[in-house]
Amino acid sequence: MPGFELFGDLERKEVNDVLDNGVLMRYGFDAMRNGHWKAKELEAELCKTFSTDYVQLVSSGTAAVSVALASAGVGAGDEVIMPTFTFVASFEAIMMLGAIPVLVDIDDTLTLDPKEVEKAITPKTKAVMVVQMCGSMGHMDTLRAICNKHNLIFVEDACQAIGGSYKGKPLGSIADVGCFSFDFVKTITCGEGGAVVTNKKEYYTNADHYSDHGHDHIGNDRGAETHPFLGYNFRISELNAAVGLAQVRRLPEFIEIQKRNYSIIREVLSKIPEVTFRSVPEGGKESYAFLNFFLPDLEFARKASQAFKENGIDACFHYYDNNWHYIRKWDHLKELKSLYPISNEVKEGLQYLKTRTFKQSDTYIARNISSLIKLSWTKEDVNARAQKMAEIIKSI
Numbered sequence: 473m474p475g476f477e478l479f480g481d482l483e484r485k486e487v488n489d490v491l492d493n494g495v496l497m498r499y500g501f502d503a504m505r506n507g508h509w510k511a512k513e514l515e516a517e518l519c520k521t522f523s524t525d526y527v528q529l530v531s532s533g534t535a536a537v538s539v540a541l542a543s544a545g546v547g548a549g550d551e552v553i554m555p556t557f558t559f560v561a562s563f564e565a566i567m568m569l570g571a572i573p574v575l576v577d578i579d580d581t582l583t584l585d586p587k588e589v590e591k592a593i594t595p596k597t598k599a600v601m602v603v604q605m606c607g608s609m610g611h612m613d614t615l616r617a618i619c620n621k622h623n624l625i626f627v628e629d630a631c632q633a634i635g636g637s638y639k640g641k642p643l644g645s646i647a648d649v650g651c652f653s654f655d656f657v658k659t660i661t662c663g664e665g666g667a668v669v670t671n672k673k674e675y676y677t678n679a680d681h682y683s684d685h686g687h688d689h690i691g692n693d694r695g696a697e698t699h700p701f702l703g704y705n706f707r708i709s710e711l712n713a714a715v716g717l718a719q720v721r722r723l724p725e726f727i728e729i730q731k732r733n734y735s736i737i738r739e740v741l742s743k744i745p746e747v748t749f750r751s752v753p754e755g756g757k758e759s760y761a762f763l764n765f766f767l768p769d770l771e772f773a774r775k776a777s778q779a780f781k782e783n784g785i786d787a788c789f790h791y792y793d794n795n796w797h798y799i800r801k802w803d804h805l806k807e808l809k810s811l812y813p814i815s816n817e818v819k820e821g822l823q824y825l826k827t828r829t830f831k832q833s834d835t836y837i838a839r840n841i842s843s844l845i846k847l848s849w850t851k852e853d854v855n856a857r858a859q860k861m862a863e864i865i866k867s868i
């Protein structure tokens with residue numbers, strides 16, 4: 473992470489193709505485009521990357537989560553189970569549909585604890601959304617079995633996990649529907665962009681229409697297209713798709729670099745008795761976008777985090793004290809601060825957030841440090857960083 477570190481001629485060429493013919497929109501204008509359909513090409517490329525039947529590009533990862541849920545029929549008053557640890561966007565995307573995010577504790581995978589998922593199921597539950605945080609994954613088989621048993625839609629927010637896999641399947645392609653972000657800080661970036669990934673034709677068709685005002689995209693006269701149902705505009709532009717097209721072709725190269733850098737740091741830290749690592753379910757391979765490790769307690773982690781900052785070890789996140797990735801600091805959501813009125817159903821559904829504590833999640837997030845793995849580091853940079861991190865941890 474992130475792809476922008478290695479921008480180059482490939483990205484420039486793809487963007488110039490779009491600028492040269494002047495069609496910045498992904499639909500229509502067939503005669504003017506000189507055969508350039510960057511969004512369509514990127515979708516085809518991503519189908520290969522994810523070994524999946526369908527990919528619908530959208531304008532962001534947040535849009536991808538909303539569009540995915542809408543495409544699967546999640547809406548007003550439905551409960552969606554999600555973990556306490558994620559980027560705040562997972563929560564927002566559920567709210568956007570008038571549905572109710574039901575937060576449950578994580579375990580040492582840093583995502584959904586299946587026992588807590590089972591406990592949270594009610595007659596209103598419609599979907600379970602695992603968030604493949606920081607390049608790794610949840611207990612996919614167990615979560616799938618829970619969803620099957622209770623007839624729930626299984627959703628993967630894999631916005632942070634491109635390039636990871638579980639039992640040989642790319643993360644994001646395992647659940648009923650998966651979501652990716654290609655924002656500026658992701659392993660593959662479009663500047664802004666996202667994707668909905670599925671093998672279900674119905675979900676794909678819904679996502680295709682819903683993300684473009686309900687257009688059915690039949691024929692080549694946009695004005696004559698019919699609208700089978702309500703939709704909005706979550707379209708990606710050709711410029712953004714062009715950047716992503718160049719980047720996705722470099723994914724194997726990026727993952728190799730991430731793996732090398734991750735492995736060097738992990739090897740050094742693993743010699744320190746106070747350090748343990750997040751658990752990765754058997755059969756899982758991380759994307760190596762982050763190295764997540766646990767320190768003995770909150771105080772230790774706070775001291776390490778502070779010392780990393782003071783000593784130039786950047787991009788090491790202690791999410792316990794971070795405003796955007798962990799429920800503890802989401803006061804605006806706990807207090808339901810909104811510019812516009814929120815339905816009574818959602819207000820009632822979110823009452824639990826005012827009083828509920830997440831002690832189990834706290835024990836993991838309080839001790840966790842997530843070190844971003846950059847692509848631009850040389851081997852020497854990473855070695856020096858790893859040694860410095862080890863020195864700091866040992867000095868606490």
Ligand SMILES: Cc1ncc(COP(=O)(O)O)c(C=O)c1O
Nearest residue numbers: 532533534559561631632653655
């Ligand atoms: C887990 C997760 N979900 C959703 C998103 C939203 O993606 P975007 O920034 O493209 O809207 C992000 C972005 O960081 C994320 O990390």
